[in-house]
Amino acid sequence: MFLLYRTTLPALCLSLILPCTAQALAGETPEAPEQAPAKQVQRQALAERSLEDAQALERQVPKDEQQTLQAGSEAFLALWKPANTPNPEGALIIVPGAGETADWPKGVGPLRRKFPDVQWSTLSLSLPDLQADAPIARTPAPAPAPAKAPADDSKAAPAKDTPADANANIAQATAAETENTDSNEPTPEPGADDKADAERIFARIEAGIAYAQQQNARSIVLLGHGSGAYWAARFLSERQPAQVQKLVMVSGQTPARVDSTLESLTPTLKLPTADFYYATLPQVRRAAEQRLQASKRLKDSSYRQVALNALPNQAAEQEQLFRRIRGWLSPTPSN
Numbered sequence: 001m002f003l004l005y006r007t008t009l010p011a012l013c014l015s016l017i018l019p020c021t022a023q024a025l026a027g028e029t030p031e032a033p034e035q036a037p038a039k040q041v042q043r044q045a046l047a048e049r050s051l052e053d054a055q056a057l058e059r060q061v062p063k064d065e066q067q068t069l070q071a072g073s074e075a076f077l078a079l080w081k082p083a084n085t086p087n088p089e090g091a092l093i094i095v096p097g098a099g100e101t102a103d104w105p106k107g108v109g110p111l112r113r114k115f116p117d118v119q120w121s122t123l124s125l126s127l128p129d130l131q132a133d134a135p136i137a138r139t140p141a142p143a144p145a146p147a148k149a150p151a152d153d154s155k156a157a158p159a160k161d162t163p164a165d166a167n168a169n170i171a172q173a174t175a176a177e178t179e180n181t182d183s184n185e186p187t188p189e190p191g192a193d194d195k196a197d198a199e200r201i202f203a204r205i206e207a208g209i210a211y212a213q214q215q216n217a218r219s220i221v222l223l224g225h226g227s228g229a230y231w232a233a234r235f236l237s238e239r240q241p242a243q244v245q246k247l248v249m250v251s252g253q254t255p256a257r258v259d260s261t262l263e264s265l266t267p268t269l270k271l272p273t274a275d276f277y278y279a280t281l282p283q284v285r286r287a288a289e290q291r292l293q294a295s296k297r298l299k300d301s302s303y304r305q306v307a308l309n310a311l312p313n314q315a316a317e318q319e320q321l322f323r324r325i326r327g328w329l330s331p332t333p334s335n
Contacts, residue, residue, distance in 0.1 A: 048129040053101045057126075061103060067123075069211055071203035078208060079103060079124040081116045082215070089330060090219030090245075091212035094124040095205065097226020098255060102126045107225040107250055110318040111325070118326055121217060125208050127228070128200050130255065131193040194258050201231045202239065209243050221329065223248040227255045233265045233273075240270070247273045248325055253287075263287065267294040272302040274328045276321065279307045304328070 054077040058066060067078045079102045082088070092115050096108045102124040103109040112122040205222070212220050220243050224232030229252030236247055247269060254261045266273065275292075279285045288305060295303035306324055311317040 049099075050126060050129050054126050057101055057103055067211065069125075069204070069207040071200070071207045074128070074200070074203070076128070076204055076207075077102060077126045078211070079112060079122075080211070080215075081112060081122045083116045083119050083121040085119045087119070088121050088217070089119045090221060091121045091123060091215065091217035092221050092223055092248075092329075093205070093208045093212060094122060095201075095222065095224040095228035095232045096124065096127060097224075097228040097251075097253070098127075098130065100226060100228070104225070106314070106318070107321065111223065111322060114322045115326070118330070120329070121212070121215065123208050123212055125204050127204065127231070128197075130197045191259050197258075198231075198234065198238075202235050205232070205235050206239075206241075209241060213243060219246075220244050221246040221248060223250065223325075224252065225250045227253050230254050230258070230262045230265070233262060233269060234260065236271065237265050237268045244271065246271060246329070248328070249273065249275045249277075250321065250325075251277055251284075263290045263294060266291045266303060267298055267301075269303070273304070274325070275303065275305045276308055276324060277305070278310050280310050 057077060057079070061079060065079050065081055067080045068075050069078050092111070094102075094108055094112055096102060096104050100108055103112070108124060112124045115122050209220060222232045222236065222244055224230065224247070229249035232247060233249065233252075235241075236244060249262075252262050252275065254263075266275070275288065277284060277288045279288065288307070291303075292305050295301045295305075306328070308321065308324065311320065
């Protein structure tokens with residue numbers, strides 16, 4: 001019995017070791033289970049810069065000048081200064097340009113503070129960020145799947161005369177086409193951002209007009225600064241509100257990626273318009289000449305253009321602008 005045990009035990013151990021040794025020699029490794037692709041995470045859109053600017057103004061401007069107006073579903077900040085007289089001539093609604101606040105130190109802020117002393121109330125609006133200029137939220141690419149263990153070289157198919165990177169390029173192109181085809185996001189129509197921007201800005205101008213009427217303004221004048229002149233002119237051209245009597249454009253310019261230009265809008269305006277510009281840069285002079293020529297082709301045009309001189313002292317330059325606009329709004333026999 002003892003002899004039988006001594007002879008069978010080594011044989012049993014050998015039978016257990018041989019399969020493991022054969023598997024190691026063949027180089028076969030068990031395949032790792034495939035992992036599910038990483039779930040795509042959509043990055044959140046950044047907060048609008050105009051909201052941050054408005055919050056900064058709320059900390060800087062006196063509380064009695066701040067007004068929260070409603071434009072559709074959006075609430076926005078406006079700065080109101082009543083005229084320092086019991087009988088104001090009217091309200092001047094200021095539309096700032098791109099990147100400017102309702103109290104911008106050049107043009108916007110000085111004018112809104114100076115005109116209440118000459119019988120004009122002022123309401124300076126905050127405009128939203130343009131969607132056409134907003135950064136697009138990008139979706140991170142999915143994490144690559146873990147590579148499988150290499151197969152046995154002895155079982156590999158014979159190589160063909162195809163470059164190694166050719167198949168990779170074809171696979172990448174096919175994957176890109178599939179991703180674009182399978183996307184559920186609708187393709188935006190041309191000019192969709194421009195129309196959306198116009199609707200948001202027009203709603204804020206209308207809210208400003210409604211507020212000025214609530215303050216019993218006898219006359220309402222729109223004043224656009226920079227690209228704000230474009231939006232004010234476009235609003236008057238498309239909506240033609242009866243409540244607005246005049247338009248003032250200061251350093252007017254056309255924003256990027258919009259359907260129309262300030263030069264094409266100016267001839268369509270049917271109310272007195274004053275175009276103040278600084279003829280320092282050649283492109284500014286050429287744009288002003290185009291607006292002037294377009295107005296001359298119209299009969300009984302109420303368009304007037306005023307060239308200003310750039311002054312080294314900013315305070316003097318702002319005072320010059322204020323006096324020229326005041327002279328046009330409230331002409332006296334001496335003018």
